[in-house]
Amino acid sequence: MSFLGSVAKKVGDKITDTIGDKIAAAIGGAVVVLLGLVGLWLYNRMNPEFTYAAEPSSGASHFVGLANVLKQIDKDSHVYCSGGWDQRIAHLALRRCYEFSFLPEVVYSTYACSADPAAITVSTSDQLVALRRFEARFQGCLVVSPGNSETSYVVSPGARSSERSVQFGTAPADKSYFCGCSADDEKDIATSIGAKIK
Structure with missing residues (x-):
């Protein structure tokens, strides 16, 4: 070459x-x-982001009904958490799965009276974070405690909550919790939701 x-x-x-x-x-x-x-x-x-909003009533007794928020947090805690492949893949995306127990179950039906008429909105992909924010915002209304496993939590009424019998129309009376409300506020709330305190 x-x-x-x-x-x-x-x-x-x-x-x-x-x-x-x-x-x-x-x-x-x-x-x-x-x-x-x-x-x-x-x-x-x-690992989607969820938004939870609790709007206060517009009536004279400012109160927030927590039933819809608590039920939605519980429902969303099962998204991609069925225990199958979806949960394994979601775990790679850092999705946290929880098992919430509401004891007694009617703790869902908590009405919290508040002098602050501002709504509270929480946006997060972690339902425990959302639950803790509502626990902190409505202090003494809810208590979130660890359950019997690393991912289970028990939601129960707080020290400021009072159990009341509430009746809608002719239906049998049921239990609800009122937190931080005077007796007059409780009656106003019951009237505004179409019920009466028994």
Whole structure:
């Protein structure tokens, strides 16, 4: 091989190596970006953000009915938490699964009286965080305690909650909890929800 042929071969090899390295780097970068996008999609898809809002009543007795919020938190705690493949994939997306017990079950039906007419809104992908925020906002109305496993929690009435018998029309009387409410407030609330205190 001539001297010029040898030089041309070396130059050609160098160009091929340089292009090959750049192509390899570009492919590696594309793979990293693709994995990042897949991870982001997985995180947003399998660990969605939920919004919980408790609006106060517009009546004279400012109160917040917590039933809808508590039921929604409980329902959302089961999203991608069936114990199957969905939960395994959601676990990769950092989804936390909880088992909430409401004892007694009618703690769902808590009416919290408040001098602060502002609504409380919580946006989070973690239902325990949401529950803790409502526990803190309505201090003494709810108590969230650890259950018998690492992921189970018990929600029970707080020290400021009072159990009352409430009757809707001719239906049998049922229990509800009132928190931080005077006797007059309790009657106003019952009237506004179409019931009466028994």
